[in-house]
Amino acid sequence: MLKKLKLRRSHALIFGLIIIIGVVIWLWPPVKTEPQWPKTFGYGKTATQQEIAKLDIDVRPDGKGLPAGSGNVPNGAIIYANKCAACHAADGKEIKGVKLPGPPLVIGDGKTKTIGNYWPYATTLFDYVRRAMPYNAPGSLTNDEVYSLCAWLLNQNKITTASQVMNAHTLPQVKMPAQKLFIVDNRKGGPEVK
Amino acid sequence: MEQRDRSIKTTEKKISRRTLLGGALATAILPVTSAFAKYVQIGVLTVPDPTKQPGPLPGKVGTRSPFEVPVKKPSDISSRSPLQDLYSTITPSDLHFERHHAGVPAIDPNQYELLIHGMVDRPMKFSLHDLKRFPSVTRTCFIECAGNFRTGKEDMTVQEILGLTSQSEWTGVMLSTLFRELRVDPKATWFLAEGGDAAVLTRSIPMHKAWDDAMIAYAQNGEAIRPEQGYPARLLLPGWEGNTNVKWLRRIEISDAPYFTREETSKYTYPVKDKIRMFSFEMDARSIITYPSFPQKVERGWIEIRGLAWSGRGKVIKVEVSTDAGKNWNEARLQGPVLEKAHTYFRYLWQWNGAETEIMSRVTDETGYTQPTLKQLIDARGKDIGGYHMNPVTAWRVKRDGSVLFKPEKH
Numbered sequence: 001m002l003k004k005l006k007l008r009r010s011h012a013l014i015f016g017l018i019i020i021i022g023v024v025i026w027l028w029p030p031v032k033t034e035p036q037w038p039k040t041f042g043y044g045k046t047a048t049q050q051e052i053a054k055l056d057i058d059v060r061p062d063g064k065g066l067p068a069g070s071g072n073v074p075n076g077a078i079i080y081a082n083k084c085a086a087c088h089a090a091d092g093k094e095i096k097g098v099k100l101p102g103p104p105l106v107i108g109d110g111k112t113k114t115i116g117n118y119w120p121y122a123t124t125l126f127d128y129v130r131r132a133m134p135y136n137a138p139g140s141l142t143n144d145e146v147y148s149l150c151a152w153l154l155n156q157n158k159i160t161t162a163s164q165v166m167n168a169h170t171l172p173q174v175k176m177p178a179q180k181l182f183i184v185d186n187r188k189g190g191p192e193v194k
Numbered sequence: 195m196e197q198r199d200r201s202i203k204t205t206e207k208k209i210s211r212r213t214l215l216g217g218a219l220a221t222a223i224l225p226v227t228s229a230f231a232k233y234v235q236i237g238v239l240t241v242p243d244p245t246k247q248p249g250p251l252p253g254k255v256g257t258r259s260p261f262e263v264p265v266k267k268p269s270d271i272s273s274r275s276p277l278q279d280l281y282s283t284i285t286p287s288d289l290h291f292e293r294h295h296a297g298v299p300a301i302d303p304n305q306y307e308l309l310i311h312g313m314v315d316r317p318m319k320f321s322l323h324d325l326k327r328f329p330s331v332t333r334t335c336f337i338e339c340a341g342n343f344r345t346g347k348e349d350m351t352v353q354e355i356l357g358l359t360s361q362s363e364w365t366g367v368m369l370s371t372l373f374r375e376l377r378v379d380p381k382a383t384w385f386l387a388e389g390g391d392a393a394v395l396t397r398s399i400p401m402h403k404a405w406d407d408a409m410i411a412y413a414q415n416g417e418a419i420r421p422e423q424g425y426p427a428r429l430l431l432p433g434w435e436g437n438t439n440v441k442w443l444r445r446i447e448i449s450d451a452p453y454f455t456r457e458e459t460s461k462y463t464y465p466v467k468d469k470i471r472m473f474s475f476e477m478d479a480r481s482i483i484t485y486p487s488f489p490q491k492v493e494r495g496w497i498e499i500r501g502l503a504w505s506g507r508g509k510v511i512k513v514e515v516s517t518d519a520g521k522n523w524n525e526a527r528l529q530g531p532v533l534e535k536a537h538t539y540f541r542y543l544w545q546w547n548g549a550e551t552e553i554m555s556r557v558t559d560e561t562g563y564t565q566p567t568l569k570q571l572i573d574a575r576g577k578d579i580g581g582y583h584m585n586p587v588t589a590w591r592v593k594r595d596g597s598v599l600f601k602p603e604k605h
Contacts, residue, residue, distance in 0.1 A: 044320040128456035131394040189561030
């Protein structure tokens with residue numbers, strides 16, 4: 001009988017302790033998930049303007065990032081023939097039944113997505129050609145060469161005239177036919193299939 | 195035996211014990227466990243009774259059993275994971291899908307630098323060593339290519355249909371930790387991520403992802419990240435389309451507008467009715483049965499249907515399996531722990547009576563979105579649907595002879 005009582009007493013004690021611990025945890029201020037970090041860790045180095053300029057090659061639709069220099073359609077035609085035609089066909093159009101190493105760049109008969117019918121901004125042409133083309137020698141074109149290729153490609157796609165010169169001022173002003181088609185994805189999750 | 199002893203003595207100095215133990219191995223031509231078993235036969239060294247001869251000693255690097263040959267399926271531009279050969283959600287690092295735009299660059303980790311500049315108080319560059327000194331984070335999530343959709347033939351494997359998704363446990367530094375160090379201008383709304391590959395690939399990313407869960411990952415499944423996955427460091431944006439997870443990350447520029455790069459305008463955009471939708475970042479919920487699937491064969495009786503489900507918008511909350519071509523749906527068991535923006539393994543036990551049928555799965559994520567059929571997607575987006583952000587329910591036909599065939603749907 002006594003033994004039983006003792007047991008009950010110890011049970012009550014443990015039970016009481018659990019409740020007390022529970023209440024303390026419940027009332028305790030929430031634990032911060034991040035430790036007290038220093039204001040700065042001090043790792044890394046400050047980048048100089050020269051170091052930034054060496055890598056900062058991007059170009060925005062408003063023309064921010066476009067370098068000095070210029071190019072025209074006749075020069076673009078020569079550069080295209082020498083450095084691009086091998087992969088994109090002589091006139092930049094899709095050759096029916098032939099899988100090109102690079103996609104066609106100029107509107108043909110089919111529904112192929114080209115600069116003329118699918119690219120929303122002309123500045124993207126400069127940015128992409130300068131950073132990634134030609135495929136076998138990326139980054140090898142001068143700024144003038146890239147401007148000339150933009151001039152030729154935009155003219156071939158019937159967006160600009162044959163006399164249009166391309167530079168940091170004119171390129172961002174080219175209105176691309178497909179620009180009006182682009183919409184930003186506004187889905188936010190939820191059941192709707194959209 | 196005497197002769198063998200003598201030969202050991204004479205060659206003792208030239209050959210290792212390891213080679214010696216392998217001396218009595220015989221070559222056997224065996225079919226191997228792989229989706230492509232019917233096309234592949236390999237020579238495997240075997241012994242008549244492995245309990246009667248010690249095997250090779252411990253080595254420096256482990257190897258996969260020669261009887262198991264899961265392989266990626268490469269094309270000119272990508273290499274697809276053999277999901278039908280895997281048993282759970284982690285993709286072995288060497289089988290993680292690849293997609294790159296000008297090959298895999300060879301980057302010396304001692305020369306590597308990450309430059310962060312633009313709308314910041316202090317532009318900075320970090321060496322790999324610097325990145326590793328910061329407080330680190332490890333998380334498991336999938337990466338899926340936005341163009342992960344193929345159809346057309348009955349004899350397509352899971353790998354061929356949607357092998358451009360894989361999962362790893364990634365370790366690195368949170369981007370927010372680095373941004374805190376640079377003191378980012380609160381007016382900044384986008385950042386540009388640029389790779390150090392020959393395509394110098396770039397994507398514009400909204401800043402909220404940087405504050406949410408973006409990481410710079412330098413390790414994958416416990417070891418240094420693989421070169422094909424961005425060695426020595428890549429951007430990791432859990433749940434977002436693969437292309438935005440810029441590999442070989444060399445530069446981040448913080449800005450107040452997107453850059454409309456080639457990748458986010460002429461690629462990774464898709465027609466929706468009479469418009470072109472861009473900046474679709476999150477990967478929609480999707481699932482697929484990986485067993486049984488082509489070219490596996492099943493037998494009458496109990497079959498555990500298994501597969502993968504995931505959502506770029508959060509956790510998988512439910513996977514349903516139909517064994518009667520979509521007439522009835524039954525809830526599958528999910529393997530825990532179910533992580534957000536992660537491949538989740540599901541299982542459903544089914545007794546097959548030998549009759550021809552179709553099996554399929556559909557997932558529901560925590561936002562309430564249920565994986566649509568191809569018809570639902572076409573109804574919502576139009577016929578000219580393209581191949582990006584396609585996540586339709588995939589059906590497998592189980593034939594009377596136990597063969598399992600993909601059900602290609604027209605669109």
